[in-house]
Amino acid sequence: MPVLYTFNVMKKPPPADYLLQVTSYTRKRDWTSRSIGVWCPQLAPSKELTDQVNDWKQNNRLFQNWDGFVVSYLEEQRRKPAHLEQVYRWLEGGRSVALGCFCEEPCVCVRSLLAEIILQRLPQIAVDLR
Numbered sequence: 001m002p003v004l005y006t007f008n009v010m011k012k013p014p015p016a017d018y019l020l021q022v023t024s025y026t027r028k029r030d031w032t033s034r035s036i037g038v039w040c041p042q043l044a045p046s047k048e049l050t051d052q053v054n055d056w057k058q059n060n061r062l063f064q065n066w067d068g069f070v071v072s073y074l075e076e077q078r079r080k081p082a083h084l085e086q087v088y089r090w091l092e093g094g095r096s097v098a099l100g101c102f103c104e105e106p107c108v109c110v111r112s113l114l115a116e117i118i119l120q121r122l123p124q125i126a127v128d129l130r
Ligand SMILES: [Zn+2]
Pocket: 101, 102, 103, 108, 109, 110, 111
């Protein structure tokens, strides 16, 4: 049974077939010292959108702007559907996928948003969201 995981890449990764780091910026230090899978910036918000999010975070305005972020992020993903389609194919083919990011708060992180999007298409998939 495939499982869709989300995880914080600073913690122990889940036992998935595909570990994807869905961040716009990689952190080389962690990237080389930890086994956190493949960096997949195509599933991350664009750098522009990530900069905006970081700015909101610093000003403590991320929660109030989250809905606007979701709209912008969905629009970005609609323009490059191949990457999300690949994740669907892995899960439909019985492989487990883990989506990782550095954010402490999963509720305002793209890994949780991506999991929501995937579950709309594959509602039968087991999930383990961290
Ligand atoms: Zn995140």
